[in-house]
Amino acid sequence: MNLTNLIETFGDHAVLATGGALIGLIFGFFAQRSKFCARAAVIECCDGSGGSRLGVWLIGFAVAILAVQGLVWADFLKPEASRHLGAPGSISGAVVGGLMFGMGMIMTRGCASRLLILSANGNLRALLSGLVFAVTVQASISGLLAPARQWVTGLWMVEGGPERNLLHFTGAWMGLAVGLALGAIGLWRLRADTQDNSQTWNWAGVFVGVSIALGWGFTQLIASVSFEPVAVQSLSFSSPSAEWLMRTLSTATAPSFGFDAGLLPGVFAGSLIAGVLFGDFKFEGFQTENKLGHYLTGAILMGFGAVMAGGCTVGSGITGGAIFSNTAWLTLVSIIAGAGLTYKFLKSINSPT
Numbered sequence: 270m271n272l273t274n275l276i277e278t279f280g281d282h283a284v285l286a287t288g289g290a291l292i293g294l295i296f297g298f299f300a301q302r303s304k305f306c307a308r309a310a311v312i313e314c315c316d317g318s319g320g321s322r323l324g325v326w327l328i329g330f331a332v333a334i335l336a337v338q339g340l341v342w343a344d345f346l347k348p349e350a351s352r353h354l355g356a357p358g359s360i361s362g363a364v365v366g367g368l369m370f371g372m373g374m375i376m377t378r379g380c381a382s383r384l385l386i387l388s389a390n391g392n393l394r395a396l397l398s399g400l401v402f403a404v405t406v407q408a409s410i411s412g413l414l415a416p417a418r419q420w421v422t423g424l425w426m427v428e429g430g431p432e433r434n435l436l437h438f439t440g441a442w443m444g445l446a447v448g449l450a451l452g453a454i455g456l457w458r459l460r461a462d463t464q465d466n467s468q469t470w471n472w473a474g475v476f477v478g479v480s481i482a483l484g485w486g487f488t489q490l491i492a493s494v495s496f497e498p499v500a501v502q503s504l505s506f507s508s509p510s511a512e513w514l515m516r517t518l519s520t521a522t523a524p525s526f527g528f529d530a531g532l533l534p535g536v537f538a539g540s541l542i543a544g545v546l547f548g549d550f551k552f553e554g555f556q557t558e559n560k561l562g563h564y565l566t567g568a569i570l571m572g573f574g575a576v577m578a579g580g581c582t583v584g585s586g587i588t589g590g591a592i593f594s595n596t597a598w599l600t601l602v603s604i605i606a607g608a609g610l611t612y613k614f615l616k617s618i619n620s621p622t
Contacts, residue, residue: 272284272490272491272494273494276491276494276495281491281495281497281499282525282526282527283526284491285488285491285499285526285527285528285531286526286527286528286530286531287531288487288488288491288528288531289484289527289528289529289530289531289532289535290531290532290534290535290538291531291535292480292483292484292487292504292532292535293480293504293531293532293533293534293535293536293537293538293539294535294536294538294539294542295476295479295480295483295539296382296476296477296480296504296535296536296539297385297386297389297535297536297537297538297539297540297541297542297543298476298539298540298542298543299473299474299475299476299477299480299539299543300382300383300386300473300477300536300539300540301386301389301390301539301540301543301544301549302470302473302543302547303325303329303470303471303472303473303474303476303477304322304325304470305325305326305329305383305473305474305477306322306326306379306380306383307326307374307380307383307582307586307604307605307608308374308375308378308379308380308383308608309322309323309326310322310323310325310326310327311371311374311375311605311608311609311612312375312612314609315609315612315613315616319458319461320458320461321458321459321471323455323458324454324455324456324457324458324459324471324474325455325459325471325473325474326455326474327451327452327454327455327458328451328452328455328456328459328471328474328475328478329474329475329477329478329587330451330478330587330590330591331448331449331450331451331452331455331478332448332452332474332475332477332478332479332482333477333478333479333481333482333587333588333590333591334444334447334448334451334478334590334591335445335448335449335452335478336478336479336481336482336591337481337482337485337503337591337592338441338444338445338448338591339482340482340485340486340489341441341444341592342441345486345489346485346486346489346501347489347501348434348485348501348592349431349434350492350501351500351501351502351592352500352502352579353433353579353585353588353589353592353594353596353597354429354430354431354433354434354592354594355429355430356429357426357427357428357429358426358427358429358433358579358594358595358596359421359422359423359424359425359426359427359577359579359596360425360426360427360596360599361421361422361423361424361425361426362418362421362422362577362578362579362596363577363578363579363585363596363597363599363600363603364599364603365421365574365577365578365603366421366422366573366574366575366576366577366578366579366600366603367574367578367599367600367601367602367603367604367606367607368574368603368604368606368607369570369571369573369574369577369607370570370571370574370575370578370581370582370600370603370604370607371574371603371604371605371606371607371608371609371610371611372567372570372574372607372608372610372611373566373567373568373569373570373571373572373574374567374571374582374604374607374608375567375608375611375612375615376563376564376566376567376570376611376615377395377398377402377563377564377567377568377571378394378395378564379395379398380506380571380581380582380583381399381402381506381507381510381571381575381581381582381583381584382504382506382536382581382582382583383395384396384398384399384402385399385506385533385536385537385540386536386540387540388537389536389537389538389539389540389541389544390540390541390544390549390550390551391544391550391551391552391553392553393552393553393554393555394553394554394555394564397564397565397568398564398565398567398568399510399568400514401564401565401568401569401572402507402510402568402569402571402572402575403510403511403513403514403572404514404572405568405569405571405572405573406507406508406510406511406514406572406575406576407511407514407515408572409572409573409575409576409577410508410511410576414573417573418573418576418577421577422577427595427596432595433594433595433596434592434593434594434595435593435594435595435598436593443593444593455474459471478587480504481503481504481583481587481588481591482503482591483503484502484503484504484528484588485501485502485503485588485591485592487528488500488501488502488503488528489501500527500528502528502529502588503588503591504532504583504584504587504588505529505532505580505581505583505584505585505588506532506533506580506581506583506584507572507575507576507580507581507584508529508580508584509529509530509532509533510533512524512529512530513530513533516530578596578600578603578604579596579597579600580597580600582601582604585597585600585601586600586601586604587601
């Protein structure tokens, strides 16, 4: 049975959700095993070590860029129709939202995807932070925080079109150069870090990048054969979190199932399987040294920032960065800056005098 027959039999939404779940399963399993984490990578840079966690993140991002640009070069993927390039973007939202997301990422000890990975391994702190994150995302989309979000994003808007693609100004060769450079730096940092006991699984970060390319390729394939309009997209964790929150609270007002609906359960299942198979699953709650206020404040900052910036470290930074959206790269730089400054500040006030 080919893809067209599957769509005719089960419908676009079911096929999209199933594909999202399978791709999410791959991402969740290998992100858990490789300990793929933007927050850890930033902290290594701030501490001057730049070891395996930075290497794993850079390799994952590099593979995403090279694989996605390969699909574009082969004239299979047409990302100009995606929201990252085709829709209007916000420079002010990318900067302010990225900074806020980076601040929150440090306070919650993980970005949106990392919180989901940790939740599947029994981390109740991450689970609570993820729930607060989802509530804040929904409030920022159409709730109490929506007016503030709209005001910030409206300060500096850019029109959708070819100019939103950074490669429009440099040529496709720049995408290849950036991907190869990031991959080389990542491999260098992995080889330099000989003290990491989990380095046998560092290679798993490659499949994080592959998952991003699979998401783009799969949704493009469905869009090319479907008679209904299908959004060409890849992995993201902010909007799907709000979508599942609304689906849990009220099935009558929940959006239709699609790629995003399958993604989150797939990622959770992939991380859960990896955690159980390799003995990483254990329940963890708040301890005396943990600050509940930090986690909750950080989750709120991440939720509000993600909606303003158009996504999280994965949804905007890597997914959008792999197609060289200008606001996606600006968001990624702002997230790193916000996370680095916050880590340095918290470290300075907590250091003994």
